[in-house]
Amino acid sequence: MERRSTSFFAGGVFRSLVSLTIFLVLSGLLASDDRTFSQASGLERGIRLREQGRYEQSLEILEKEINSTYSQENPGYRGRCWLNLALDYWNLGEVSRAENAFIYVLALVGEIKDEGLRDYAQTALHIIKLYREGKAFRERKKLKEAEKIFYEAINLSKRNEMHEFTLKCLRQLSFVFWNGNELEPILGLNEEALYISNKLNNFYEQVRSLNQLGAYYFYKKYILKSHDYFDRALVLAEKEKLLAKDSVILFNLAVTSSQLGLYDLSEHYIERALEFYQKGDDLATTISLLSQLAISIHKKTRMNGSLPNRERPRELLSTALELSRQAGLKYQEAEMLNNLGFVLLEVEPERARRLCLQSLKLGEELGEQKVIAASLNNLATMSFRENDVNRAQELYSRALSVALKVDYWPEIWTNYYGLARCLEQRGNYEKAFQTYQKALEALAPVRDSITFDLYRIGFDRGKKDVYEGLIRSLVKYRLGHPGYRADKLVFSALNNIKARVFMEELSRLSSGREGDNQVEELNKIDRMISDFLSQAEKVQDETAFSRLAELEYRYLRLRELNGQGQAALSNSRTTMPGLEQVQKEVLSGNELVLDFFLGQEASYCFVISRDHFRIIQLPAEQEIEKSIRLYIKLLASPAVAEEDLRMAGRRIGQLLLPVEDLRSENFSTLIIIPDGHLNWLPFEALIVDDPKYPEGQYLVETHNVYYIPALAMVNRPRVDNQVNGYTRELLAFGNPYHSRWFNNQVRARIYFAEGIHPDPDFHLGSLPFSQKEIKQLVKLFPENSCDLFLRNKASEENLKSVNLSQYRIIHFACHGLISEKFPQRSSLVLSSFKKSSEDGFLTAREIYTLRLNSELVVLAACQSSRGTIERAEGVIGLPRVFLLAGSQAVISSLWSVNDRSSQELMLQFYRSLLDGQSKDEALRQAKLQMIRKGKSHPYYWAGFILTGDARSIY
Numbered sequence: 001m002e003r004r005s006t007s008f009f010a011g012g013v014f015r016s017l018v019s020l021t022i023f024l025v026l027s028g029l030l031a032s033d034d035r036t037f038s039q040a041s042g043l044e045r046g047i048r049l050r051e052q053g054r055y056e057q058s059l060e061i062l063e064k065e066i067n068s069t070y071s072q073e074n075p076g077y078r079g080r081c082w083l084n085l086a087l088d089y090w091n092l093g094e095v096s097r098a099e100n101a102f103i104y105v106l107a108l109v110g111e112i113k114d115e116g117l118r119d120y121a122q123t124a125l126h127i128i129k130l131y132r133e134g135k136a137f138r139e140r141k142k143l144k145e146a147e148k149i150f151y152e153a154i155n156l157s158k159r160n161e162m163h164e165f166t167l168k169c170l171r172q173l174s175f176v177f178w179n180g181n182e183l184e185p186i187l188g189l190n191e192e193a194l195y196i197s198n199k200l201n202n203f204y205e206q207v208r209s210l211n212q213l214g215a216y217y218f219y220k221k222y223i224l225k226s227h228d229y230f231d232r233a234l235v236l237a238e239k240e241k242l243l244a245k246d247s248v249i250l251f252n253l254a255v256t257s258s259q260l261g262l263y264d265l266s267e268h269y270i271e272r273a274l275e276f277y278q279k280g281d282d283l284a285t286t287i288s289l290l291s292q293l294a295i296s297i298h299k300k301t302r303m304n305g306s307l308p309n310r311e312r313p314r315e316l317l318s319t320a321l322e323l324s325r326q327a328g329l330k331y332q333e334a335e336m337l338n339n340l341g342f343v344l345l346e347v348e349p350e351r352a353r354r355l356c357l358q359s360l361k362l363g364e365e366l367g368e369q370k371v372i373a374a375s376l377n378n379l380a381t382m383s384f385r386e387n388d389v390n391r392a393q394e395l396y397s398r399a400l401s402v403a404l405k406v407d408y409w410p411e412i413w414t415n416y417y418g419l420a421r422c423l424e425q426r427g428n429y430e431k432a433f434q435t436y437q438k439a440l441e442a443l444a445p446v447r448d449s450i451t452f453d454l455y456r457i458g459f460d461r462g463k464k465d466v467y468e469g470l471i472r473s474l475v476k477y478r479l480g481h482p483g484y485r486a487d488k489l490v491f492s493a494l495n496n497i498k499a500r501v502f503m504e505e506l507s508r509l510s511s512g513r514e515g516d517n518q519v520e521e522l523n524k525i526d527r528m529i530s531d532f533l534s535q536a537e538k539v540q541d542e543t544a545f546s547r548l549a550e551l552e553y554r555y556l557r558l559r560e561l562n563g564q565g566q567a568a569l570s571n572s573r574t575t576m577p578g579l580e581q582v583q584k585e586v587l588s589g590n591e592l593v594l595d596f597f598l599g600q601e602a603s604y605c606f607v608i609s610r611d612h613f614r615i616i617q618l619p620a621e622q623e624i625e626k627s628i629r630l631y632i633k634l635l636a637s638p639a640v641a642e643e644d645l646r647m648a649g650r651r652i653g654q655l656l657l658p659v660e661d662l663r664s665e666n667f668s669t670l671i672i673i674p675d676g677h678l679n680w681l682p683f684e685a686l687i688v689d690d691p692k693y694p695e696g697q698y699l700v701e702t703h704n705v706y707y708i709p710a711l712a713m714v715n716r717p718r719v720d721n722q723v724n725g726y727t728r729e730l731l732a733f734g735n736p737y738h739s740r741w742f743n744n745q746v747r748a749r750i751y752f753a754e755g756i757h758p759d760p761d762f763h764l765g766s767l768p769f770s771q772k773e774i775k776q777l778v779k780l781f782p783e784n785s786c787d788l789f790l791r792n793k794a795s796e797e798n799l800k801s802v803n804l805s806q807y808r809i810i811h812f813a814c815h816g817l818i819s820e821k822f823p824q825r826s827s828l829v830l831s832s833f834k835k836s837s838e839d840g841f842l843t844a845r846e847i848y849t850l851r852l853n854s855e856l857v858v859l860a861a862c863q864s865s866r867g868t869i870e871r872a873e874g875v876i877g878l879p880r881v882f883l884l885a886g887s888q889a890v891i892s893s894l895w896s897v898n899d900r901s902s903q904e905l906m907l908q909f910y911r912s913l914l915d916g917q918s919k920d921e922a923l924r925q926a927k928l929q930m931i932r933k934g935k936s937h938p939y940y941w942a943g944f945i946l947t948g949d950a951r952s953i954y
Helices: 015-030 034-051 055-066 069-073 075-091 095-112 115-139 143-159 163-179 184-200 203-219 223-239 248-259 263-277 283-303 311-327 330-343 349-366 369-385 389-405 409-426 429-448 453-461 464-480 484-497 500-510 519-534 536-540 544-561 579-586 621-635 642-656 659-663 676-680 711-715 740-754 768-780 796-801 844-848 878-885 899-914 919-932
Strands: 591-597 603-608 613-618 669-673 687-690 693-698 704-707 728-734 786-790 807-813 815-817 827-829 841-843 856-859 867-870 874-877 889-893 944-948
Touching: 034 055, 034 075, 055 075, 069 075, 075 095, 075 115, 075 163, 095 115, 115 143, 115 163, 143 163, 163 184, 163 203, 184 203, 203 223, 203 248, 223 248, 223 544, 248 263, 248 283, 263 283, 263 544, 283 311, 283 330, 311 330, 330 349, 330 369, 349 369, 369 389, 369 409, 389 409, 409 429, 409 464, 429 453, 429 464, 453 500, 453 867, 464 484, 464 613, 484 579, 484 591, 484 603, 484 613, 484 711, 500 711, 500 878, 519 544, 519 740, 544 740, 544 844, 579 603, 579 711, 591 711, 621 642, 621 676, 642 687, 642 693, 659 687, 676 867, 704 919, 728 768, 740 815, 768 786, 768 807, 768 899, 796 841, 841 844, 844 878, 856 878, 874 878, 878 889, 878 944, 889 919, 899 919, 919 944
Parallel strands: 591 669, 669 704, 704 944, 728 786, 728 807, 807 856, 856 889
Antiparallel strands: 591 603, 603 613, 687 693, 815 827, 827 841, 867 874, 889 944
16 A cells, blocks of 8 residues: 655645645745744644544544634635544544535535545545444444445545545444454454544554454454454553543453452443443443453452352342343353352352353354353353253353354363362263363363463463363372373473462573563663552552552563563473483482472372382362461470471371382482472471381481472583683672662562561661671682672662673572562562662562573572462462573472571571582581571471582582
8 A cells, every 4th residue: 555745735736736736835935925824833733632532632623713703705725724623533533524515515616616626525534424324234234234334435545645545444343344253354444544543643443453452352352463453452542532432441351360360450440431431321331340350359359269259240240130131142141141240159059040041042043152052151150060061061061162163262172170170079080081181182272372471371270270280180090090101291281380480480481581672661661560569558559469460561562572472382392201201311310309289189209210200199279378377486486496496397297298109218308399388398398207216317417419390400401510601600799788768669669579468667677697607708709700789789780780691609698578369560679779770679470581591599588588479380480480580490489487597597508509519419418407406496497498400510
């Protein structure tokens, strides 16, 4: 399509008209009357404003100009004012007023014999006629006729370079294809519309095109890409104050946020949308918003492991149901009946059944396949819970058949899951695990389109039951079919489930670090987030958390687009080693892997060595958590008697550990892959029975222990020291200085990290022994091989100013702010001052962008091991981010460790490490020394754990 610069007429006009316009302007400029030019400039200002997308302002000027004396005396000039006025009306969507204005132009043309004006106005009126006819056909569902008419209008406007008319006709044609469920043409139409609207500075049409593109990608199962387009539409709508005209964007963002597991953000968008819709007359959208809000609240409480908050969802859905009935909106009524039944499944099953049966009947009357599929699925679930497996299987099969016909992926995977549960209940374990696999295959296209690791985790969160069912059915299948084939099936499934997102992200990042395409914009949003977090007044703002989440999303999205964001996950996944490869090539003879999988019905410990693979069944997740929760809390308190801890440690050791294997002299190293709350448990503190020691021994006294997120990480390539070419051995930051001003910032950060208000007198204390620790550490290394930053110099600015990739070891002895609710807000607290360019909080999102090459990062900070626990995925916290940033291993702490004790342990660890011991052996020796020196209470030594590559550095 040929594109030219605009003159008086937006989008270009006939050549004859262009030349005529130039002649008229030149004639005006040569006239002797200064007032003539002054009056004519009003038209120019109006045109200029329209070219900037300021249509209301352009209208205001042109309406005054039409009534001016000069305009009244010059019909040609007045005709041009009316033509530009008509274009403003058209751009604002006021079609009738645009049509009347063009008619008035034709009336004026008769007085001045202006062929250019006449031709333009006649063509515009013909396009408007086609536009009206096309809309009428679409509304009567005569879609082929509408398609033909709109293509005629588009071709006519393109031939005459009337881009503003092309733009609106493209959008209407897009609606025709939406109505006909033809998705493929929609992409090209809206991409072209977005291009034209950008050129014309038509912000409203840009917003609508972005919204349409978001909807297209949602239906194509690209959830994150869809969310991105909706978010871009929201940013532009807010900037140009257009949100009231197209607030459906907020509803769309609520839906995609919910699909990504971001239920708080979903609720935030719905609440904002309701502010607009409750004032208007779009009842159907209001009903949908109430329903989406109810479902988000219900799912959030279920995901958090608490009983569903049934009161508010029930109230919201009951209101939505009543509104739909009063308004005669049958489709919405069918949806609300089903959704209300869904939230009542667990608490009022009989009422839930009646509601879903009503929904099914109404859905069948309307021919709404998605309603039918959802209602059948809920009815099947109720039958399964009542142990009517035959009826449940029949209903799931019917629901699946309907969902497949309309490619309704949310119901496809849930119905496969339901069928798998039925098959497992019947004892057909082979067919069951195959059907669980089909559920995961149905999710794969959607999941693979989500390129953020945190959002992939959110998406996976609601599907953990499928993973659990797959493992459970495979374990049961193996019992009836013992042998190496079954072992390999179980191992393969486990290896593809545990820390799945972590391994995908690790592989993606290792294939190429991010570029520097949008560093300035990234830094700008990062500063906005930093400023937001530092403002104490935000603590009282109820919407602050959600608005912060919006900013964080935009930062993460831009970071993703800055590098490898659009790369398909399927092209960057880690090649998972098989059981045979792990046993023959990866594990050494002295290593024993304990891979834990916690489930709601049963848990397992998978014991793997070079010679055998066996499975130990454990109690359900809830029982295990109950057993270890108090023990973990007591470990972090030196006031608790060690004898009591040893008794509890023995009991938990007997519950979790493979005693026979531990007694074998073949295994000196344990590789622990924890799950759930086992991530908080230092296994080294568990007691193992030994005939030589009646009281038993701590596990650390008999074995080296280290942790990894997934077994696939054992297969991670080792750092080549010569290739990496380290020029420095150690970079250390210790005992940062914190002023009173800075502690005010800390209190605001704590609120946004945990949602609690810290004491007004709270402040970060000094860490004098950490400072002493680092000074002593440096003396252990070769002279001039270390860089040390203490107190004021231990700043975020200094950290970011050095080339981190040249350091073999990076050590932080400082405070940490750790969030178990919002892991991206966790940070290491360094020094900062009022005039610093950095805020002093090295956040998880900033660590992610660091270019590390280290063999080890040591986080001698309080509770630096902690974060958000995700089932099967592990802890989403600082150690994970440092591993993703490029470090081979991380040492971190599970609780706040005494400053002096931390100093002693770290010094011994480094001595052993520099003597050539492996990382896990060096850490073990440091802990043993603490025990021998009279600090045998686990509080002093068990809190530090090693995650990642345990091999020696020197």
